[in-house]
Structure formats: C-alpha cells, structure tokens
Amino acid sequence: MTHLPSRVALTVVILSVALATACSTTGSQEGDSPRKPARTGAPSEVRVPAANAAFDYQLGGAYPPPGKVRAVSRDREAKPVDGLYNICYVNAFQTQPGEAVTWWKKHHPELLLKNDDGDLVIDEDWSEPLLDISTPAKRKALMNIVGPWIDSCAAAHYDAVEPDNLDSYERSEGKLTPQHAAAFAQLLADRAHQRHLAIAQKNTADLLPQRARIGFDFAVVEECGRYKECPDFSDAYGARVFDIEYAKKDFVAACRTWGKDLSITLRDRDVRPAGTDGYTYQSC
Numbered sequence: 178m179t180h181l182p183s184r185v186a187l188t189v190v191i192l193s194v195a196l197a198t199a200c201s202t203t204g205s206q207e208g209d210s211p212r213k214p215a216r217t218g219a220p221s222e223v224r225v226p227a228a229n230a231a232f233d234y235q236l237g238g239a240y241p242p243p244g245k246v247r248a249v250s251r252d253r254e255a256k257p258v259d260g261l262y263n264i265c266y267v268n269a270f271q272t273q274p275g276e277a278v279t280w281w282k283k284h285h286p287e288l289l290l291k292n293d294d295g296d297l298v299i300d301e302d303w304s305e306p307l308l309d310i311s312t313p314a315k316r317k318a319l320m321n322i323v324g325p326w327i328d329s330c331a332a333a334h335y336d337a338v339e340p341d342n343l344d345s346y347e348r349s350e351g352k353l354t355p356q357h358a359a360a361f362a363q364l365l366a367d368r369a370h371q372r373h374l375a376i377a378q379k380n381t382a383d384l385l386p387q388r389a390r391i392g393f394d395f396a397v398v399e400e401c402g403r404y405k406e407c408p409d410f411s412d413a414y415g416a417r418v419f420d421i422e423y424a425k426k427d428f429v430a431a432c433r434t435w436g437k438d439l440s441i442t443l444r445d446r447d448v449r450p451a452g453t454d455g456y457t458y459q460s461c
Contacts, residue, residue: 223375224336225394226262228416231460232440236266238450243458248419248440250339250397253326257335264377264397265330269323269340269365270358271305278306288319292350300348307345310361311353319361324368331372338369339397344381359387366392377419382406385413399423402431402441411438428459436461 230247239255249257250264257263272281272289281289290298290307297306309315323340330338343362346353358381369376370392378384378393395417401407402422410418418439422428428443435441445457 223370223373223394224262225375226264226337226417226419229438229440230262230419232419232421232442233458233460234419234421234442234444234448235450237448238453240451243460245460250419253330253333257333262337263335264337264339265327265333265335265374266339266341267323267326267330268305268342269308269326270310270342270345270361271300271303271307274304278304281306285318285322288315288322290349290352292352298348298350298352300342300345305342307342307349307353309352310357313360316357316361316364320364320368323365327365327368327374328372331374335374337375337377337394338365339377339379340365341379343379343384355383359384359391362391362393378414382409385409388413395419397421400427401439402435403427407431407435407439411435416440432461 226248231243231245233242233246233249235242235249235251235255239251242249242258242261246261248262248264250266251257253265253267257265272278288309290309290311292298299306308319310319327338340362343358346355346358362384366376375394376392377395377397378388378391379397380399384391396410396414397419398406398410399421400423401410401418401420403424407418407420410420416438420431420435420439420441422431422441422443423446425443428441431439431441441461443457443459445455447455449456451458
C-alpha cells in the first residue's frame with residue numbers, strides 16, 4: 178500500500194530500520210516477513226504478516242494461543258503475545274455496545290449517525306450505533322478519538338491494527354457511502370503507518386479495488402469461504418489473508434479449496450476464550 182520517501186543517507190536507512198524493529202513484539206526472527214514501506218509521506222516502514230501464518234481470533238477474551246499459531250488478533254485493551262504477530266482490533270466505524278453507547282451520547286452525540294427522524298442508526302445484530310463519517314469535518318473529529326486508540330495499539334507493541342465495520346455503510350439506511358468509508362479508512366491507514374503499524378482490510382470485498390489508495394496491507398475476512406469471496410481477497414493480497422469461518426461445513430470446504438493458499442481458522446461465532454462453554458478453534 179505504500180512507499181517510503183527515498184533515503185539520501187545510509188545512516189538514515191539504518192536508523193529507520195532500527196526504529197521500526199523496536200516497535201514490533203516479534204523483532205527480527207527466522208521466518209519473519211519482509212518489511213513493507215508505508216504510504217507515500219509516512220515516516221516509517223511497517224511489518225506485514227508472514228504469508229499463510231496459522232491464526233487465532235481472540236476478540237471475545239485473551240488466552241494462550243494454540244501451539245502452532247503465529248498470528249493473533251485481540252481487542253485493543255488486551256495485551257499482545259510475545260513472539261507472535263499481533264493484530265490490534267479497533268471498532269472504528271461503529272461504537273461498542275452497552276456503556277460505550279452511553280459515553281458517545283454524552284460526549285459526542287454529533288458524531289453518531291442519525292436517520293431522517295433523528296434516531297440513531299444501529300447495527301441491530303450487535304446493538305452498535307454507527308459513527309457518522311459522512312463529512313470531512315466529522316471524519317477529522319472522529320480521528321481525534323479513534324486515532325489515539327491506534328496510538329495505544331502501537332504503544333502496547335502490536336504489529337498491526339484491524340479497524341472493524343468498514344462495511345457499516347451497508348447498514349446506514351442510505352446515509353453513508355463506500356466513498357465515505359474509503360475516505361475514513363485512508364485516515365486510519367495513515368495514522369497506523371505513522372505509528373509503525375500495518376493495517377488490515379476487514380471484510381468489504383466491494384472496496385478491494387481501492388485497497389492501494391486507502392493503504393491496506395493485508396486482510397482479515399470473516400467467512401470468505403461461505404460467501405465465495407476467498408478468490409477476490411486472494412487475488413488482492415496473495416497469501417496474506419486471515420479467514421475466519423464460523424460453520425464447520427464452511428471451514429472444511431474452505432480448507433479443501435484454500436487451505437494451502439490462505440490462513441483458514443474455525444471459531445465459534447462469539448469467539449469465546451479457551452476453556453469456556455461453546456469455545457471452538459481449529460486451523461487447516
């Protein structure tokens with residue numbers, strides 16, 4: 178997604194690589210993927226995940242990953258795992274449910290998307306109000322909130338960030354467009370790269386043609402096997418696609434077709450922690 182400005186002195190190159198390495202939890206180890214330059218104008222390189230790395234999706238609670246796992250995604254308030262490629266989950270296009278909604282209503286009601294009746298537009302599946310990314314001014318204001326969340330991922334020594342609900346425009350009652358989502362995603366990508374973090378495209382195959390302009394480095398996809406989208410994401414990102422399936426039959430089919438090319442993981446839909454009722458994990 179990106180290119181670094183040209184370096185005019187060897188000492189600057191050495192310093193830049195040293196700084197980027199210091200920001201990664203895994204450091205320089207055998208099997209690490211090569212460094213990828215960030216968007217033009219960004220001050221540092223970012224580290225992309227290794228191709229077809231075994232993956233665990235731990236959004237429902239952190240726990241020690243299975244032994245063969247090499248990459249893990251966790252909520253931004255959880256700690257990364259030493260020695261693995263760590264992806265920091267940020268709900269960037271919608272609020273979290275519950276108390277988070279109350280916080281937004283109290284402090285930033287103007288940044289919550291409303292319909293023509295003045296009611297909040299809500300993702301009913303997860304009880305999450307949508308954030309209003311419809312204008313440059315609102316996107317800038319939202320970055321004053323979401324941007325520090327990305328900064329905290331970097332401070333915790335994550336390697337990448339996963340901004341969720343890129344596709345919220347599909348649930349916006351016509352108030353948001355793919356262009357609004359792409360514009361806000363570009364701001365998120367720039368912020369991530371400035372903090373030495375790679376950034377994942379989360380779902381939203383419709384925005385694959387804009388991935389380079391936005392600045393995405395790899396993909397985290399839910400059920401690309403079920404929805405027949407794995408070819409699209411593979412064409413765009415090669416083997417740097419983490420697919421999570423929630424139904425065993427979809428997982429088996431995805432492994433049969435894509436297991437040698439993509440990282441395919443089976444998880445329970447609530448992504449429960451290991452040791453709790455309903456927990457499911459399997460990898461191709």
